[in-house]
Amino acid sequence: METIIVEPFRSELEALLREHATRSVDLLIVPDIARWCAERRGECLGNPCAMAITGKAGAWGILLRSEIDPDTVQSVKERIDLFGGHEDIDVFQRLDSPRAFVSLLVLHELAHLQNDWPQAKENDCDAWAFERLPFSENL
Numbered sequence: 291m292e293t294i295i296v297e298p299f300r301s302e303l304e305a306l307l308r309e310h311a312t313r314s315v316d317l318l319i320v321p322d323i324a325r326w327c328a329e330r331r332g333e334c335l336g337n338p339c340a341m342a343i344t345g346k347a348g349a350w351g352i353l354l355r356s357e358i359d360p361d362t363v364q365s366v367k368e369r370i371d372l373f374g375g376h377e378d379i380d381v382f383q384r385l386d387s388p389r390a391f392v393s394l395l396v397l398h399e400l401a402h403l404q405n406d407w408p409q410a411k412e413n414d415c416d417a418w419a420f421e422r423l424p425f426s427e428n429l
């Protein structure tokens with residue numbers, strides 16, 4: 291897979307958020323999430339390719355890195371496959387298109403917001419996201 295350029299998927303991702311979120315979510319596509327945080331909110335953990343944020347007044351937002359390189363894509367898939375416990379899901383097959391991959395990232399972050407799940411619930415977030423991920427041929 292080549293480097294994923296996220297911006298062309300914006301309208302589909304926003305539609306996915308409207309479908310599955312119980313309130314509005316701002317999708318912010320930024321070059322560097324760690325830098326974005328450092329400039330506005332203080333440090334974030336590492337430099338993820340996606341992150342859920344809540345505003346002081348309770349507004350929901352999802353940050354997404356604007357370009358995601360193949361190594362990052364691969365390492366995210368491997369983490370989900372190795373540690374996710376999704377025995378019934380072929381992770382690599384389900385995430386074989388850029389569209390499916392970025393959709394999974396956004397749904398995962400929405401899982402944190404929608405269920406108020408902390409960082410320790412990564413696998414639950416992935417499972418929640420897979421349940422709502424459209425199949426590639428339908429995307």
Ligand SMILES: [Zn+2]
Pocket residue numbers: 398399402409411412415
């Ligand atoms: Zn997470």
